[in-house]
Amino acid sequence: MKQRYKLLLAGLLMVIFSACEKRTESSVDKVPEQYGQSESAEITEQTENTEITGQTESVKTTGQTEQEHSATSETIQTETQTENNLTNGGGQRPQMQEGGHTVTGDRTFNFETKTVLLNSGYEMPIYGIGTYSLTGDTCAASVTAALNSGVRLIDTAHMYHNEEIVGEAVRNSAVPREEIFVITKLYPNQFSDPETAIEEALAKLDIDYIDMMLLHHPGEGDVEAYLAMEKAVADGKIRSLGLSNWYVEELEEFLPQINITPALVQNEIHPYYQENDVIPYIHSLGIVVQGWYPLGGRGYTAQLLGNEVISEIAAAHGRSSAQVILRWNLQKGVVVIPGSSNPNHIQENTELFDFELTEEEMERINALDRGEKHDWY
Numbered sequence: 446m447k448q449r450y451k452l453l454l455a456g457l458l459m460v461i462f463s464a465c466e467k468r469t470e471s472s473v474d475k476v477p478e479q480y481g482q483s484e485s486a487e488i489t490e491q492t493e494n495t496e497i498t499g500q501t502e503s504v505k506t507t508g509q510t511e512q513e514h515s516a517t518s519e520t521i522q523t524e525t526q527t528e529n530n531l532t533n534g535g536g537q538r539p540q541m542q543e544g545g546h547t548v549t550g551d552r553t554f555n556f557e558t559k560t561v562l563l564n565s566g567y568e569m570p571i572y573g574i575g576t577y578s579l580t581g582d583t584c585a586a587s588v589t590a591a592l593n594s595g596v597r598l599i600d601t602a603h604m605y606h607n608e609e610i611v612g613e614a615v616r617n618s619a620v621p622r623e624e625i626f627v628i629t630k631l632y633p634n635q636f637s638d639p640e641t642a643i644e645e646a647l648a649k650l651d652i653d654y655i656d657m658m659l660l661h662h663p664g665e666g667d668v669e670a671y672l673a674m675e676k677a678v679a680d681g682k683i684r685s686l687g688l689s690n691w692y693v694e695e696l697e698e699f700l701p702q703i704n705i706t707p708a709l710v711q712n713e714i715h716p717y718y719q720e721n722d723v724i725p726y727i728h729s730l731g732i733v734v735q736g737w738y739p740l741g742g743r744g745y746t747a748q749l750l751g752n753e754v755i756s757e758i759a760a761a762h763g764r765s766s767a768q769v770i771l772r773w774n775l776q777k778g779v780v781v782i783p784g785s786s787n788p789n790h791i792q793e794n795t796e797l798f799d800f801e802l803t804e805e806e807m808e809r810i811n812a813l814d815r816g817e818k819h820d821w822y
C-alpha cells in the first residue's frame with residue numbers, strides 16, 4: 446500500500462513537472478495574438494531597463510549543458526555584447542539558437558556602437574544605404590562610396606536587379622565581410638519555389654551567407670516561403686529573418702504560423718507617413734523597425750527636405766534637412782537606409798551621431814504626419 450502511494454505521488458510530481466516545463470517553453474516561443482497582451486511582450490517588459498538581458502531557455506551556447514548554460518547565461522551576453530561593440534556589429538554571432546529561438550530583451554539603439562541587438566542574437570548597424578533603383582556602375586560606385594564612408598548596412602532585393610553588383614562591391618571592398626550586414630528580399634513571385642529563390646540570392650550575392658533575408662511583401666505562399674527561410678537559417682545560409690510591408694493586422698495573422706520571430710520589419714516611414722500606431726506594436730514584439738523612403742522617396746524628397754519645420758530645425762543645428770530627418774528616425778528607434786548615388790550625400794547621411802534633437806523638436810516633426818503614403822504598398 447505504501448509502495449503504491451509512493452508511485453502515485455511520483456507520477457503526480459512528474460505530471461506537474463512536465464506541465465511547468467511546457468509552460469516555460471511556450472512563454473518563450475509563443476507568438477502573441479493580441480497587441481499588448483503577448484507573453485513575449487511580458488518578457489520584454491520585464492527586462493526593459495537592462496541593456497543586456499538574461500536569456501531565455503531556448504538560447505544556448507554550443508557544447509554547453511543546460512546547467513552550465515543557466516549558470517553563465519548573463520555572462521555570455523555581456524561578453525558577446527562587448528565583443529560585438531568592438532567589431533561594430535558586422536555580424537558576430539553571440540550565441541547559438543535552437544528551435545523557435547528568440548533572444549529576448551531590449552532593442553534600444555546603441556548610439557556609441559551605432560548598432561542594435563536583434564532577437565536573432567546578431568548585431569545590426571542602425572544606419573545604412575538603400576539600393577532601390579541603383580543599378581550597374583552607379584550601384585557599384587554607391588555601395589563602394591558607402592563602405593568607404595563607414596556604412597556597414599546595405600539593403601538590396603531580388604526586385605532591385607542589383608544583388609550581383611552589391612555582392613561584388615562587398616567582395617571588392619577592403620572592409621572584412623564579417624563587418625558588413627547585407628539585407629536582401631524574396632519577391633512574392635518567388636514564393637512558389639522559395640528554396641530555389643534562396644539559392645539564387647546566395648549565388649548572386651556570392652558573399653558566403655546572407656545576413657538577413659526579408660519577404661518583400663505579403664502574398665500567396667508567404668508562410669511557406671518564410672518556413673523555407675527558417676530552414677536556410679538552420680543550414681547556416683541566412684543569419685536573420687524579417688518581413689517588409691507587414692502592418693499590425695498582417696503581423697497578427699502571420700506570426701502564429703511561423704517558428705522564428707522576425708528580427709526586423711521594414712516599412713514605409715518618413716515625416717509625412719509616420720506609422721505611429723505600427724511602430725510601437727512592432728517594438729512591443731521585440732522586433733526592430735527599419736524605414737524605407739526615409740527621405741520621402743524619389744520624386745518627393747524636395748518637398749520633404751524643403752519643409753519649413755524641418756528646415757528650421759536643421760538651421761538651428763547647422764545640419765541638413767536630410768540629417769535631421771534621419772536623426773529623428775533614429776531617436777524614434779527606426780533604422781534608416783537612405784538611398785543615394787551621390788558620394789557627398791552618402792557621407793552626409795552617416796553624420797548623425799554628434800547632434801541630438803530636443804523633445805520639442807521631435808514633437809514638431811511628429812506633428813507633420815499626414816498619413817501620406819508615397820507608394821501603394
Ligand SMILES: NC(=O)c1ccc[n+]([C@@H]2O[C@H](COP(=O)([O-])OP(=O)(O)OC[C@H]3O[C@@H](n4cnc5c(N)ncnc54)[C@H](OP(=O)(O)O)[C@@H]3O)[C@@H](O)[C@H]2O)c1
Pocket residue numbers: 574575576577578600601661689690711712736737738739740741742743744746750765767768782783784785786787789790791793794
Ligand atoms: N521594402 C520595400 O518595399 C522598399 C520600398 C522602397 C524602398 N526600399 C528601400 O529603402 C531605401 C530607401 O528608399 P529610396 O532610396 O527609394 O528613397 P529615399 O532614401 O527616401 O530617397 C532617395 C532620394 O534621396 C536623395 N538623397 C539621399 N540623401 C540625400 C541627402 N543627404 N540630401 C539630399 N538628397 C538626398 C537621393 O538623391 P541622390 O542620389 O542625389 O543622393 C534620392 O533621390 C531603398 O533604396 C530601398 O533599399 C524598400
